[in-house]
Amino acid sequence: MRSKQPTSCPLASASEQPRVGYVALAGRPNAGKSTLFNAFLGQRLSIVTAKPQTTRSRILGILTRPQSQIIFLDTPGLLEASYKLHETMAHQIDQAARQADLVLLLFDAARPKDRSALVKHFLEHARVPVLAVLNKIDLVQPTQLDGLQKSIADEFGIASPIPVSALRGDGLGKLLSHLEAQLPCGPKLYPDDMVAEQPERFFAAERIREVAFEHLEDELPYAINIHIEEFRQRPGHKTYIRAIIYVGRESQKGIVIGKKGMRLRSIGRKARAALEELLDEPVYVELWVKVRPDWRDKERDLREFGYL
Structure with a gap:
């Protein structure tokens, strides 16, 4: 610095x-x-x-x-x-x-x-x-x-x-x-055309989380975390993204999925559009919901999710 x-x-x-x-x-x-x-x-x-x-x-x-x-x-x-x-x-x-x-x-x-x-x-x-x-x-x-x-x-x-x-x-x-x-004077620290240093996986997870936040109410949005399990760019084919939506309790899993999977499908559709805007290319998104009990209060989970 x-x-x-x-x-x-x-x-x-x-x-x-x-x-x-x-x-x-x-x-x-x-x-x-x-x-x-x-x-x-x-x-x-x-x-x-x-x-x-x-x-x-x-x-x-x-x-x-x-x-x-x-x-x-x-x-x-x-x-x-x-x-x-x-x-x-x-x-x-x-x-x-x-x-x-x-x-x-x-x-x-x-x-x-x-x-x-x-x-x-x-x-x-x-x-x-x-x-x-x-x-x-x-x-x-x-x-x-x-x-x-x-x-x-x-x-x-x-x-x-x-x-x-x-x-x-x-x-x-x-x-x-x-x-x-x-600000102080000095040499530039980054190339002129660089706007961020986090990888695309990070921003992809953030876009999915943004969409999930918009679909969920009350305390539930704060209980979710997104993990990109696979991010594969395939020449001539859609970029494949498989993401896990983690929740803190079993009861929350059903809420995220929704009746007959309707809420999760809606999140997936909106997430695909957001990711295609982000990456400027066609995307295939696969979302899964899993329970990680009380992950917000567990150091091991916070470390795995990149917060520590």
């Missing part, structure tokens, strides 16, 4: 080193971190649902511009741990914040002081500069913005947050310019 302190160099010209650094996105669940992450990169890498705690793993995305290379780290939302899985998510947030050159702390304009104790605790332990962002300004009246910004700054003892709408793209150009000015 690079130096934690920005250096005083001008934005790069063709003959100068660019601004390069790591930027971690943090905030409470559903503050719009993944939507902002995708908006910065111009493509959908992080999954997005209306349910909180959709993001479970730190996801790295690379934005290369003429004068900069910004490596964004999308992280799970700030939460109080109820399972060992939550503890691993909290550790990923802490690790990303420690590794970053700068943290973008997102506030939801519709609920700016939600889980304020968690946000204050995060700020108290931050070891790198924190830049506050007021997201979802499309949900409030423009006349409310000044008051919201001042209220957040006073409540959390920070500079006035930068207003943006990640969904509509409002204010993102200004925010990116502000980010660039805060």
Whole structure:
């Protein structure tokens, strides 16, 4: 990782080193971190649902511009741990914040002081500069913005947050310019055409999980995990993906499958479309549902699933 302190160099010209650094996105669940992450990169890498705690793993995305290379780290939302899985998510947030050159702390304009104790605790332990962002300004009246910004700054003892709408793209150009000015100068860390470092298997599992989240209700979405058992690209044939949907209890298995298998078939159809969009090629998807009892609280299972 690079130096934690920005250096005083001008934005790069063709003959100068660019601004390069790591930027971690943090905030409470559903503050719009993944939507902002995708908006910065111009493509959908992080999954997005209306349910909180959709993001479970730190996801790295690379934005290369003429004068900069910004490596964004999308992280799970700030939460109080109820399972060992939550503890691993909290550790990923802490690790990303420690590794970053700068943290973008997102506030939801519709609920700016939600889980304020968690946000204050995060700020108290931050070891790198924190830049506050007021997201979802499309949900409030423009006349409310000044008051919201001042209220957040006073409540959390920070500079006035930068207003943006990640969904509509409002204010993102200004925010990116502000980010660039805060980062150190140095050589690029990734090739210009690289946007992510996780393998396709990871993103395939995430797309299936996103579809499953949309089909399931209450606590059940949080009890599932997706494991890609086989990912085989076959020249002249559809790419073959076999995935396991793990649940925590036997009763949950029937809910995921649905009456006469209808829900699982629906998940499979939507997942195939999502995977074909991701891979830009025809895909054959085979889904199975298996029980891994209380996997969210078992270190062995969390390690196997890649959370540890």
